[in-house]
Amino acid sequence: MFIGKPVPAAVLIDRDEIVNKLVKDISNSRIHPSFALLGYRRIGKTSILLKVKEELERRELVVVYFDVKERATDPEGFLRDLEEELLSAYSNHLGGFQKVALKASGLPRTIAQKVIDLVSSVESFGVELSPDGTIMPKIKLGDKSEEDFAKLFRSVFKTADVIAERAKKRVVLIFDEFQDILRLKEYKGLKNVLDLYRGALQKRGNVCHIISGSRVHMLRSIFEEPGSPLFQHFTSETIGDLDESYATKLFSSVVENREIGVGKEELRKSGKKIFSLVGGHPYYIILLGEAWDGKSSLENTFERLIAAPTGSLYIYANYVIAEDLGKATGGPMLNKIVRVIAQEGKPMESSEIARKVGKPQNYIQSYLRHLSDYDVITRVDRGVYRLVDNV
Ligand SMILES: Nc1ncnc2c1ncn2[C@@H]1O[C@H](COP(=O)(O)OP(=O)(O)OP(=O)(O)O)[C@@H](O)[C@H]1O
Ligand SMILES: [Mg+2]
Known part of the structure; x- marks a missing residue:
């Protein structure tokens, strides 16, 4: 995909x-x-x-x-x-x-x-x-x-x-x-x-x-x-969200591509649910389609993505959108990491970031990875990060 x-x-x-x-x-x-x-x-x-x-x-x-x-x-x-x-x-x-x-x-x-x-x-x-x-x-x-x-x-x-x-x-x-x-x-x-x-x-x-x-x-x-x-x-x-029928179509194509053996009927039912869960934002739909195991309920999958601090939707919603709207809030640990790097004003070692947020280095790894996946920070060298936009 x-x-x-x-x-x-x-x-x-x-x-x-x-x-x-x-x-x-x-x-x-x-x-x-x-x-x-x-x-x-x-x-x-x-x-x-x-x-x-x-x-x-x-x-x-x-x-x-x-x-x-x-x-x-x-x-x-x-x-x-x-x-x-x-x-x-x-x-x-x-x-x-x-x-x-x-x-x-x-x-x-x-x-x-x-x-x-x-x-x-x-x-x-x-x-x-x-x-x-x-x-x-x-x-x-x-x-x-x-x-x-x-x-x-x-x-x-x-x-x-x-x-x-x-x-x-x-x-x-x-x-x-x-x-x-x-x-x-x-x-x-x-x-x-x-x-x-x-x-x-x-x-x-x-x-x-x-x-x-x-x-x-x-x-x-x-x-x-x-x-x-x-x-x-x-x-x-x-450019706004997709209409419901297109949202359903996108979701189905993502799930079908993964070949995880979801039956037609099951897919149709989930496709209907997707719009009520995430509306027509194509990227959300794709993330959910990729994360769904085909068995558990879509609601649970969605919950996991949105609630777990390392869940992709959580990060996306808290940072990428919030930053663009100019009101980054929530996500205490992510916020903290971003703030620490911003205060430094230049690229930082992950060990240094960990020290400043008061957590072990391996604890912050997944946060750093997600923040770079979403273009909030970027890796300039092994274990060295800087903010993409200094806002
Ligand atoms: N109409 C669509 N059909 C299928 N996939 C879509 C559609 N719109 C967006 N996507 C998915 O959303 C992702 C983002 O699309 P794209 O890069 O075109 O958006 P963008 O608005 O330019 O994003 P950015 O703000 O990151 O520049 C794509 O990887 C694609 O998977
Ligand atoms: Mg673009």
């Missing part, structure tokens, strides 16, 4: 309505929409975006999916990666979506030449041909002054406009976990990164933007507060 990972388009249950709406509007060349997909953690945003990408590519649009959270750690890396994704999408488009790598040796010469031509028309970028024949965008930074990064930022987005012109196709930029773009604000020249982004958005070349993120309250403040540079620039779409 795909616990925690975005699911392949073929496995995605429900969500046709939102996928179709995005595909229909974005591929309608007479309008120029920008969408913001909002939804709490693990509700299925990335899976939806990837399906939209697939469908738009089938219609020969040039699509880039870019996870901002993964890339927004430093501006140079962020902008170079984005430029590279753009060039990659362009060469794929030229090659008829055969997923050609940006390798000049593997790329037909005509395509490689077109990519190189394109880059040379964009300010601040050059191309580098590495010995293995890979085409890499090369940043030409001046003295790294403030204006430099702003210029680089504009150049990357300009690349999208130029691709649209040359390919004579709409370019679609999908930014997942968009709120993390604010991390770039710390850097010279990017303090007003949202204004720069608005500038790109307003150019109105044949480029459309879809952004998405799980920090719902943060994103809302980006789009819905009158003082924000992006106020009223996006149509918001909220």
Whole structure:
């Protein structure tokens, strides 16, 4: 199964309505929409975006999916990666979506030449041909002054406009976990990164933007507060829970995949119960479907997941959701661990964490493991952890 990972388009249950709406509007060349997909953690945003990408590519649009959270750690890396994704999408488009790598040796010469031509028309970028024949965008930074990064930022987005012109196709930029773009604000020249982004958005070349993120309250403040540079620039779409029939279907498919010998009738009965227990949150449904032994009652399984402090739903509910809602409460031991690491402000040894929370080291292991499974903390080295977001 795909616990925690975005699911392949073929496995995605429900969500046709939102996928179709995005595909229909974005591929309608007479309008120029920008969408913001909002939804709490693990509700299925990335899976939806990837399906939209697939469908738009089938219609020969040039699509880039870019996870901002993964890339927004430093501006140079962020902008170079984005430029590279753009060039990659362009060469794929030229090659008829055969997923050609940006390798000049593997790329037909005509395509490689077109990519190189394109880059040379964009300010601040050059191309580098590495010995293995890979085409890499090369940043030409001046003295790294403030204006430099702003210029680089504009150049990357300009690349999208130029691709649209040359390919004579709409370019679609999908930014997942968009709120993390604010991390770039710390850097010279990017303090007003949202204004720069608005500038790109307003150019109105044949480029459309879809952004998405799980920090719902943060994103809302980006789009819905009158003082924000992006106020009223996006149509918001909220991704909610699955309907009952789809919830049942998802649960059944999880249980059937495990081949634990649950009869049809038994499965039908449990499927009915699932919605009353966890509603239509796909991730909860999957966790429960994975945890159920097929014999004991679903209620008991659910109780165990929600009540045991190391149960997956307990952790999920207490941390992942609560953190996003900005009101992390409950889960005394988990809370304590997170607080201790936060106070330290830098990566910590698990022995040190154990000492500070006043418990033996082996006692806190399972908590640490779960906290990392849910992206609350991350392991930087053997037995050394830090918080993912320093909130
Ligand atoms: N419609 C669906 N059909 C099947 N599985 C789904 C569906 N929606 C979500 N899931 C399950 O939920 C998990 C999370 O999905 P996805 O990564 O797309 O959500 P997300 O909202 O992007 O999450 P995150 O907040 O972690 O980025 C997936 O691993 C998948 O197992
Ligand atoms: Mg996601």
